[in-house]
Amino acid sequence: MTKLDSIKNTVNDAEDFARKIWLAGLGAYGKSLDEVQGRYEKLNADASKLFDELVVKGTKLETEAKGKIKAKTNVEARVAEVRQKLGLDKPEMEQKVDELSARIDALTAAVAALAEKQNKA
Incomplete structure (x- = not known):
């Protein structure tokens, strides 16, 4: 080669x-x-x-x-x-329900206050 x-x-x-x-x-x-x-x-x-x-x-x-x-x-x-x-669907009934609820709340508070006075005595 x-x-x-x-x-x-x-x-x-x-x-x-x-x-x-x-x-x-x-x-x-x-x-x-x-x-x-x-x-x-x-x-x-x-x-x-x-x-x-x-x-x-x-x-x-x-x-x-x-x-x-x-x-x-x-x-x-x-x-x-x-x-x-x-009959609670009428506007005046709603007002009455609100008033009743407020009264119930007031009564509940009054009962609680009386119970507290009685517990202290």
């Missing part, structure tokens, strides 16, 4: 090695791209799953809230019905 052939072989080996380095770089880029894409797809799937779970939970809470609001409305309607049957 001549010196020229030896140089050609060395150049060919260097070119082959440089090409392999280039291909390894491309391979690393491709592998990184695949990993990123895989992570993105998993993250996207996880986000979709979480979103779906939140929708289900929100639907359940909405149903519960509607039931509670309906129950409260029913209770309020029943109270209004009872007030009407007792």
Whole structure:
């Protein structure tokens, strides 16, 4: 083998090695791209799953809230019905109820004062 052939072989080996380095770089880029894409797809799937779970939970809470609001409305309607049957739905009756409540409060205070006097004696 001549010196020229030896140089050609060395150049060919260097070119082959440089090409392999280039291909390894491309391979690393491709592998990184695949990993990123895989992570993105998993993250996207996880986000979709979480979103779906939140929708289900929100639907359940909405149903519960509607039931509670309906129950409260029913209770309020029943109270209004009872007030009407007792004649307490008229403005003058509310005033009378307030007056009676004030009298009861005054009587309660008076009884408490008498009990305190009797305890001291």
